[in-house]
Amino acid sequence: MEEARNVPLWKSPRPQAGMATELAEPAWAIVLFCVACGAVAGALLPLLARLLLALPWAPLEGPAELLTSVPEPALTLGTTAVGQLGGLLLGFTAVRESLSVRVCDTHVTLTVRDSAQVFTREEIAVFFRDGKQLVLLGPDSLELAREPCGLNWQRLADALGGHGYPWAGQDPHHAEFRRWVPGTPGLPAGADALLRGRAQASEDGGDAGEARELRGELLRLGVVVRDEDRRQYVRVVTGEVSG
Template identity: 45%
Template sequence: MNARRTTPVTEPAWQVGLVWVGFPVLGAAVLWGVQAIADWVVSLPWAPFRGPFRLVASIPEPQATLGSLGLGVLVGLVVAFLAAAERLSVEVADEAVVLKRGGDERALDRTRISGVFLDGKKLVVLGLGTEELARESSDLPTAELADAFQRHGYPWLPEDPYRDEYRRWVEDMPGVPPAANALLRARAKALKKGETEDVAQLRTELARIGVVVREEGKRQFWRLSQQGEQD
């Protein structure tokens, strides 16, 4: 550890390397396969997308093979770059936790944190009022995360201590704060459309009125934090 007693947790080097190598190789293989079957697809009168396949089949060799391999590698590198931008890293220190993803960085003060746990692939940081300060998708090693937080004195929990308090959200169900129904309704639509940025923003808005939300697939489950219970 450095002078600030900071413990970083990142994805293993082999896992990062696999992404940077695997996606380009996969991209090259897929596009080479498309190029290789183009003539056969064009010969089938019932096959869909015959126009694009006819265009591919019209490219002479070796340009067709070299082009498909090169384009596949390029596409794979783009996907690997996007994956790198979404990769979470964590820095745990005695006084704070810093969550980094792409160019974004969030610092959570130690005095606000009551516990940390993993909910499947989600790293969850709980606040003093039972609210969630963070819920971040993560492929970080569980053992390294647990060791880092425990080393700096944070309560590492085996599971969500409030899991039994969640109820599945149904529109206009009793007990949901009036303002939350509209937000949950909008969030349900965003989940259905895969609009991840809106999903995250609406989670933040719900937290401000004391509602904690998590999802299983497209289904939403909610509970009240202590702030919401007092309101």
């Protein structure tokens, strides 16, 4: 879900010169969804505890007995309230992590995690979708940005195209990727060690920040990496690497 704010409206296929198009997921919808999910989970918790106690052997039997010792309706009301509170906290986190895009004739701004990245028209070669991520490539085919995106893809493509920015349905360099395994030949010095570290950081949903930092280090070596089914695929950019 997203809301569009445009001066004029984002629906205009040809925005007036100097006008910006903004796309962002509405904070209220994200928070409301998380609170509703938390309330449902909280309401179902007493039922789950009773089902666990009905088994011949159950994990967390002690906490389940303690939980079900609270009389109804206080038990269900209490767990529902706790679930709503947890959903509220999760919703605020999700809002902070959500991506917003501001498109101008001269530059594009990507904002996520309270941090804005600004890219001028000259820096931008193409935008495309890779699964649930928005990717931006520069003229040297290196990634300038790769961010999880919950925006409507067609509206995002229309907004970018309306301001004259190239949009591709998929990575134009997709065929150049090959699966990485330790010792893959043809990689720049140091890339294999970084990929090993990134694989470890990404294992079992591990340290996302570490994996992100290692992706940046690989880009400085001219290596573009993408993930698919918990596997790393790499593409080496030849020639002079900017940044």
